[in-house]
Amino acid sequence: VSGEESAGQVKLRAVRLGASSDRLSFAASTSGNDIAKTIESGEFDLVIVDSIQTLAMGEISSAPGTVSQVTNCGNLIIRAAKSTDTAVIIVGHVTKDGTLAGPKVLEHLVDVVLNFEGDRYGGFKTVRAVKNRFGSTNEVAIFEMLDTGLKEVKNPSAELLAEREDWKLY
Numbered sequence: 001v002s003g004e005e006s007a008g009q010v011k012l013r014a015v016r017l018g019a020s021s022d023r024l025s026f027a028a029s030t031s032g033n034d035i036a037k038t039i040e041s042g043e044f045d046l047v048i049v050d051s052i053q054t055l056a057m058g059e060i061s062s063a064p065g066t067v068s069q070v071t072n073c074g075n076l077i078i079r080a081a082k083s084t085d086t087a088v089i090i091v092g093h094v095t096k097d098g099t100l101a102g103p104k105v106l107e108h109l110v111d112v113v114l115n116f117e118g119d120r121y122g123g124f125k126t127v128r129a130v131k132n133r134f135g136s137t138n139e140v141a142i143f144e145m146l147d148t149g150l151k152e153v154k155n156p157s158a159e160l161l162a163e164r165e166d167w168k169l170y
Contacts, residue, residue: 001038001047003030003054003064017149030064032057032073039080039088049077050091052106074106107131118145124153 002010007028014020025044029035032055039047049055053065055073062068074090081088092106094115107113111133118125127141142153153159 001027001029001035001049003028004050016147019149030054030056032069032076035073036076036080039077039084039086042084042086044086046087046089047077047081048089048091052090052092071105074109078109118143124156124159125150 005028007026010026010028011020014024027035027038035047035049035055038044052070052074056062056064056069057072057076060068060072070092077088077090080086090106090110110131112129113131115128115130116125117128125143125145127143129135129137129139131137142156142159143150144153144159145151
């Protein structure tokens with residue numbers, strides 16, 4: 001479910017990345033109520049919501065992204081997921097200082113919080129667990145963004161050392 005991009009935008013990206021499939025369903029929605037109803041249908045094993053800051057519940061008068069909307073939409077989606085044993089990935093954006101845009105309470109509702117970080121103009125991207133009820137938070141995954149999508153960096157030490165050697169040549 002995307003509140004960020006239209007169905008057409010997501011389809012173009014899926015085709016470019018070779019990720020389109022008849023087994024995937026897509027919805028463009030900013031309604032927390034509609035997303036919860038979709039989850040409650042029990043049709044899906046996994047639902048990805050991008051992003052929680054774009055969602056709103058009709059019965060709450062504040063704007064999307066406010067503390068009350070993020071908290072209530074998050075709770076509504078999580079209750080629906082638990083009632084149907086559906087796994088949910090909720091994407092949340094961070095502020096410039098690196099904190100979750102919205103209430104800290106969202107972090108308490110979920111089992112795992114992953115930070116996806118990197119320079120928007122190139123370089124490596126990292127994924128780090130800052131909360132993990134199922135395991136360690138002492139590991140980092142390193143990726144490189146290519147025109148075909150993210151690719152795991154198999155040997156980060158060698159890549160980083162090679163980058164350092166290139167830097168010394170200047």
